[in-house]
Amino acid sequence: MKTRWIALAVMALASAAAQADVKVNFIHSEKFSDIKDSNGFRDPDVLKDIEAHLVAQFEKRLPGRDVRVDVLDVDLAGEVEPFLWRGQWLRVMRSVTSPSIELSYEVREGDKVVQxxxxxxxxxxxxxxFNSYYSGDTLRYEKxxxxxxxxxEFSPAMAAAPAN
Structure with a gap:
């Protein structure tokens, strides 16, 4: 019984060591092309959702590596337009309103920058x-x-290489 607990503790430590440390920073988000109106952010959860998706994808593709991502601009798919006469706003998708994201990144293994x-x-x-994200996901195009x-950008060979 005691050895089982020791084995579980060792496995937990090993998985924690293999987990990537991904940091996402939004640089001057108040100046982003989208997500804001004259009063600031309409939905601040949009940035949290983008951050969560970036973290999940980097952890999946580059396990065991430290990653720093600086998001420099976000322009979501579609444009927010007034809807009818009630003062409501609606995001309208057109072929000319494509999503875009500008970012810089750094991948490290210990003190060494690998990419x-x-x-x-x-x-x-x-x-x-085809889009594998369901139609109710407001960020399905960006994801x-x-x-x-x-x-x-991140080949399977890089992800398979052992992290130090």
Missing amino acids: QGKTYMRDMNYQDG RMIDRWMQR
Whole structure:
């Protein structure tokens, strides 16, 4: 019985050591192309959802590595427009209102930087093709765009390489 607890403790420590430390920072979010109106953020949870998705994707693709992501700009799919006469607002999707995200990143193994870069993602055909995120997900186009970028940027060989 005692050895079982020791084995569980060792496994827990090993999994904690293999878990990536992913930090996402939003740089001057008040100046982002979208998500705000004259009173500031309409829905601050949008940034939290983007952060959670980035963290989950980096942890999945680069286990055991430390990652720092600086999000420099966000422009969500569609445009917010007034709806009828009640003063309500609605996000309207058109082919010319594609989502985009600009970010820089740094991947580390200990003190060593193994990959870094800056990217500007835009999905001009965001309404076309299969999207694995359900239609009720308000960030389904942005998440698919992030997933595709990560698949291109972080090869399976890099993810499979042992983290120090």
